[in-house]
Amino acid sequence: MKRLAVPLTAALAAIGMTVSLWLIFVNAPLQWGKNSNDTLNMSSLFFNQKIFYFHVAHAFMLFASVFVAGTCSIAFLKTRNARWDDIACAAVNVAVLFGAVVLVTGSIWAKPAWGTWWNWEPRLTMSLLLWLILVGYTLVRQFAGASADRVAAGMAIFGMVGVPFIYKMVGSDSHPASGANGVVATLGPGMKGAFWLSVVSFMCWFIALVVFRVQSIRAARELRELREAALDAGVLE
Amino acid sequence: MKKSLVTLLVVLSGSIVLADGSGSGSGSAAGSGSGSATVTPVAEPAVPTPTPAAAKDLRKTCTAAMNADPTFAAAIVKTADETSAIKRDQDIIDAHQRAAAKVAENERHVILAYAAMWILSIIFVIVLWRKQGGLNAEIATLRRDLEAALATEKSEKAKS
Numbered sequence: 111m112k113r114l115a116v117p118l119t120a121a122l123a124a125i126g127m128t129v130s131l132w133l134i135f136v137n138a139p140l141q142w143g144k145n146s147n148d149t150l151n152m153s154s155l156f157f158n159q160k161i162f163y164f165h166v167a168h169a170f171m172l173f174a175s176v177f178v179a180g181t182c183s184i185a186f187l188k189t190r191n192a193r194w195d196d197i198a199c200a201a202v203n204v205a206v207l208f209g210a211v212v213l214v215t216g217s218i219w220a221k222p223a224w225g226t227w228w229n230w231e232p233r234l235t236m237s238l239l240l241w242l243i244l245v246g247y248t249l250v251r252q253f254a255g256a257s258a259d260r261v262a263a264g265m266a267i268f269g270m271v272g273v274p275f276i277y278k279m280v281g282s283d284s285h286p287a288s289g290a291n292g293v294v295a296t297l298g299p300g301m302k303g304a305f306w307l308s309v310v311s312f313m314c315w316f317i318a319l320v321v322f323r324v325q326s327i328r329a330a331r332e333l334r335e336l337r338e339a340a341l342d343a344g345v346l347e
Numbered sequence: 348m349k350k351s352l353v354t355l356l357v358v359l360s361g362s363i364v365l366a367d368g369s370g371s372g373s374g375s376a377a378g379s380g381s382g383s384a385t386v387t388p389v390a391e392p393a394v395p396t397p398t399p400a401a402a403k404d405l406r407k408t409c410t411a412a413m414n415a416d417p418t419f420a421a422a423i424v425k426t427a428d429e430t431s432a433i434k435r436d437q438d439i440i441d442a443h444q445r446a447a448a449k450v451a452e453n454e455r456h457v458i459l460a461y462a463a464m465w466i467l468s469i470i471f472v473i474v475l476w477r478k479q480g481g482l483n484a485e486i487a488t489l490r491r492d493l494e495a496a497l498a499t500e501k502s503e504k505a506k507s
Contacts, residue, residue, distance in 0.1 A: 140450070156446065158453035161460045168464070207471045211464050218460040222453050319471070326475060329482040336489040343500075345492045 116325070119318035126311030133304035134163045141301075158222050163305050165215040166294065167312040168208045173273050175205035175316060176240065179247075180270025183263035192331070195259050198266055200323035202247045204316060209241035233285045236276045243269040 141159035155162075179201035186194035216234070217227050228234065247265045251258050297305055340346040413419050 156450045156453050158456055160457045164464060165460070207467060211467050214463045214467070215460040218456050218463065222449070222456050315468075319475075322475060322479070326479045326482065329479060329486060333482055333486050333489070336486060336493065340489055340493055340496075343493060343496045345489070345496045 115321045116318050119314045119321070123311050123314035123318055126307055126314060130163065130304055130308040130311055133300075133307060134160055138163075138300045138304045139298065141298075155223060158219060161215055161219040163308045164312070165212060165219060166305070167308045168211045168215070170309055171312050171316045172205055172208040172212055172240075173276075174313070175201045175208060175320070176244070176266075176269050176273050178320070179205060179266040183266040183270075187260065187263050187267075192259075195263065196324050196327045196331075197320070198263060199251060199327055200320045202244050202262075202266055202269075203323050204319045206241070206244045206248060207319070208316070209237070209244055213237065213241060231285060233276055236272065240269055240272050240276060243272070 138160075140157060141155045179198045182194045182198035182201065185191070186198060216237075220229070221227050243265060247262050247269070250262045250265060254261055294305065337346060
């Protein structure tokens with residue numbers, strides 16, 4: 111079953127993504143609105159709204175992976191069981207990927223929507239900071255030496271604490287709102303199905319990547335142990 | 348009968364004389380104009396500015412004349428409708444052209460965003476795959492070497 115986890119979730123993600131792409135580009139209507147005098151509202155997103163379906167899905171998975179990393183780091187600090195640390199490290203690695211996609215696609219979306227690639231509004235700035243914390247985690251794991259796992263676990267918890275602030279940070283910023291009155295809640299017919307299928311597909315993709323990365327981290331640990339055994343046996347010098 | 352004929356002739360001749368008199372007036376001016384080498388422009392008679400009361404009367408007369416002819420009012424409405432319809436159509440065409448330009452521009456951004464997403468994901472998967480492959484190969488080599496070393500050790504122990 112463990113061996114099948116990655117191919118199975120990856121296959122599910124591939125099927126889901128294919129269907130969601132069809133739903134996004136063929137089935138879901140263009141987003142546009144009318145002014146009070148019945149003329150076309152030119153500030154409508156039109157085709158640009160198609161970015162939303164996977165930009166937001168990636169943001170959800172970014173938050174999910176940061177929560178997984180934070181929770182597993184707490185468990186690791188409490189139990190000192192390396193298995194928790196493996197999962198936390200894998201989740202952060204995947205979160206770096208999802209965070210990069212969120213920032214890049216959001217920036218591309220912002221250009222036609224706001225007329226600028228980037229503005230330093232609170233939510234964007236916080237998202238960038240979260241991503242930098244995750245990159246910092248990866249660098250600490252790579253270069254901090256013996257106590258790297260514990261320092262990195264602290265960073266993962268710190269990152270997790272920031273997520274609710276990003277999610278709830280609405281008001282003065284120009285980023286579309288989230289929550290009950292947010293964009294997702296107001297999606298029209300034909301859009302909701304495409305969006306939620308996209309979220310489920312990226313969730314499968316996220317699971318596949320995390321499991322694959324965990325296997326890779328465990329293989330690296332096994333290699334370290336084998337090297338030590340080989341040194342003891344005189345196979346390696 | 349004779350009397351009436353005479354009266355008719357008198358009236359006719361009188362009217363002819365009168366007509367001739369007025370015609371000679373204009374005719375002399377025209378004649379002198381056509382006869383000479385240079386054309387002297389004739390000053391148009393000045394249009395008297397109507398007084399407000401006269402203007403009101405004129406407007407009334409004009410309105411009455413327009414109302415008297417139902418096709419005239421309909422023609423005015425039709426012309427106004429056609430003009431506004433042309434303007435409305437042009438506005439719609441302009442709005443659609445702007446929207447089409449915007450949609451086309453957004454198409455480029457959507458393609459860019461999708462490309463960025465897939466490129467980042469594919470790079471990540473390739474890096475992980477290569478890393479995993481390298482680790483697995485190294486683990487297999489080390490295991491083989493260790494087993495060989497252990498086997499040699501065992502055989503040496505058995506010999507001794």
